[in-house]
Amino acid sequence: GAGVLVGVLQGDSSIRYFEITDESPYVHYLNTFSSKEPQRGMGFMPKRGLDVNKCEIARFFKLHERKCEPIIMTVPRKSDLFQDDLYPDTAGPEAALEAEEWFEGKNADPLLISLKHGYIPGKNRDLKVVKKNILDxxxxxxxxxxxxxxxxxKSIKDTITNQDERISKLEQQMAKIAD
Incomplete structure (x- = not known):
């Protein structure tokens, strides 16, 4: 079936994405995201968190030294209709098994949800934000x-500094191994 391929390399400063189709030439270049800073680490938004109305096919969170940058990738489509080739049913938030069942050796496929109308969380998962000024x-x-x-x-800064040093040491070790 059709889909999207995203190319991300650690240490590179570009992210490329391509659309894959069932017909020749099969792979179509879509776009490249480029920045001055190389990838230090990436996090991915689950499919159910994407904006299906904007044909968003991926959202990354690129780790920088002092920030986390969201990178949004979309596929250009002329139609405003739901693009079912971009959004096959995907894993939902509900677990297919309880932990005890898994420890007993049971197995189950993930419970899939449709993204046709966008992801709407269940009532038990609604996030309630209470705005309260701590200075009141x-x-x-x-x-x-x-x-x-x-x-x-200060504790968070110390943790970040320690992680930064650890990442730097690991990168040096990897460079020695690669040589």
Whole structure:
């Protein structure tokens, strides 16, 4: 069947994607995303998180030194209709087995969902966001909360620095192995 092929290489600064069809010449170049910074790491949005109305076929989250950049890839289509060749049924959020069943040796195919009307989460998965200003409390509480936030921020920075050093060491080790 038809589909999309995405080419991503760690260390490269380009991401290329192609449409695959059932008819000759089978592979059609679509586009290239290029940036100055090479890939350090990537995360992928599950298919059910893509915008089917915009023919989004992939969304990456490219790791940079100080940020995570979303990269959205779409396939140009003239029609506003649902493009079923781009969106075959995909794995949904519900597990096909409970953990205990899997440990007992059972196996099951994933429970698939259609993306025809976009992904609509079940009621039990709705995310409720309560907007509350943490600075609405008394001044003493505000200072304590601010200190807590600053400690957490320092901890996160330390973790990122450690991970950065670890990645650098691993890259050096890989370079030695490659040579």
């Amino acid at each position: 409390n008394k001044p003493a509480q505000n200072e304590a909360k601010l200190d807590e936030i600053l400690r957490e921020l």
